[in-house]
Amino acid sequence: MRILVIGRGGREHAIIWSLKKSDKVKEIFCAPGNGGIASIAECVDILEDQFEEISQFVLENDINFVVVGPDDPLAAGIVDFLEAKNILVYGPRKNAAIIEGSKVFTKNLLKKYNIPTAAYETFENYDEAIAYLHKQGAPIVIKADGLAAGKGVIVAHSLEEAEKALKDIMVDKVFGTAGTQVVIEEFLQGQEMSLLAFVDGNVVRPMTPSQDHKPIFDNDLGPNTGGMGTYSPLPHIPQSIIDEAIATILKPTAEAMVKEGRPFRGVLYAGLILTATGTKTIEFNARFGDPETQVILPRLETDLLDIFLATVNGRLEEMDIQWSNEAAVCVILASDGYPGTYPKNLPITGLNDVEESLVFHAGTALKDGQLVTNGGRVLGVVGRGTTIKEAREQAYRDAERIYFEGKQYRTDIAMKALV
Known part of the structure; x- marks a missing residue:
């Protein structure tokens, strides 16, 4: 097969590296790619948001399959766009990618279906948000509603930090329209865990768990980043806790999306926190994590392309996915x-x-x-x-x-x- 992977980061490099192991892969292209990806795939000078140019390239170059890496094109509907042109593509449609594209949508979904998450309120009005903030106090978590390159979540340890975050997001619009609404939620303490799964509607196939390190400095100090490192497996977290998270969070969320008329097909990423009162949901993403992918895919023993193709053909339930002990x-x-x-x-x-x-x-x-x-x-x-x-x-x-x-x-x- 001739495959096009969309994206330019470490996640896409890892996806391409994994796909190249398949004996079904003849050639891989990447739009736009990066300096390292160029050593294992042919990079194409097309940006992730240039949907028409991507579709033209696919049709003119006999591409058999497209894999979408980043969140922005998924939230903007690239899967719908390509499917309308009869192009086979892996990733959630726009109405399902909203689970990452809108934190307000996701918090309301979790609340509606009694899926464990932090207590929260949502705001469109800055003055109302400030008033609620002063009522709750710190520490507290401020989240821009939309996509913000992994930087739209501020864990504020003081009221001053929280006030600045609200002003930055709602008044100064540092994240643009992503800050039209905000979520203010309780601060939870505990170890975090990234639990990703291959999903096709009600079918959920969990991946091996990993743990990310978001803050820039050692000991989780400094501002949040897109992720400064990961590891897998998590030997200090009992399998019973992981199994419970799958049963109480991942599977019910996939089922909830089906009930809402938004069946999810692709990689569903649950950011979880293990608190004294049980595991709770921090966030959901609609794609592979970065840098979680870099430690998850090297442990995958099953052909990644087989998993992708089984998903888009409605056969994910038949897949027996194996992971190494490494x-x-x-x-x-x-x-x-x-x-x-x-x-x-x-x-x-x-x-x-x-x-x-x-x-x-x-x-x-x-x-x-x-x-x-x-x-x-x-x-x-x-x-x-x-x-x-x-x-x-x-x-x-x-x-x-x-x-x-x-x-x-x-x-x-x-x-x-x-x-």
Whole structure:
């Protein structure tokens, strides 16, 4: 098969890397791709939101199958657009991708179907939001309703932080129309867990769980990012808790979407928190996580393309999906200044010195034959081993071998699994 993957990040690099293992894959293209993806697929100079150009490329180049990576085109309806042109595509339609595209929709859905989540209120009026904030106090969580590149959630530990977040989102519109509405919800304490699943309507096939590290600095300090590292499996979290989360959150949510006339087909990502009163839902995403994908797919033993094709053909229930016992740890190498402003076009060296780890490119580009930085999160270094400790040591050894000016990374990825 000839496949087009849409996207440009570490998630898409990992998806392509996994798809290339299939003996059914003849050629893979990526729109627009990045400097690292270019080494394993043919990059096409088409942006993720250029639906007409994407469809033209598919039809003119005999592409058999399209896989959509990022959230923005899914929320904007790329799957509906391509299906209308009889193009086979993997991902949720627009009316199902709303589970990520609108936090207000998702919170109301969870409330309606009694799916565990934090207590909350939603607001369109800034003054009403401020009044509620002062009534509740801090710590508290402020969420922009729409998509905000993974940065629209602010965990405010003081009223001043919370007030600033509301002003930024609702008054100054730092996230544009994503901040037309906000969710203000209770602050929950506990370990977080990312639990993804392949889903086709009522059929839910959970993936191996992982844990993300959102804040920029060690010990979960500093502002939230798109994710500074992940690991899988989670040896410190009992299987009974994972099974309960599947039974009380993932499956009921998929069933709720069917009941709402919004059947979900694709990857459903549940961001969960393990509290003293049980596991609760933080958020849902409508696609593979980044950087969760970088540790999940290296552990997948079943052909990824087979899973995708079974889903779009309504046969996911027949799939027996297998995972390896291997551990994987991903350390994100980020640009200086991220998640704020950061430089670009800085030369990257040392990749040829990486001995064992997988390296998935996120924000890279090729400039006159030289690999350079082109984003906030630049590379994901994935170590693998029989234990988390072994995988972690490998990832950090190889992370040290890579250099670009201002390189920053957390040094405590996966430490929670070793305590």
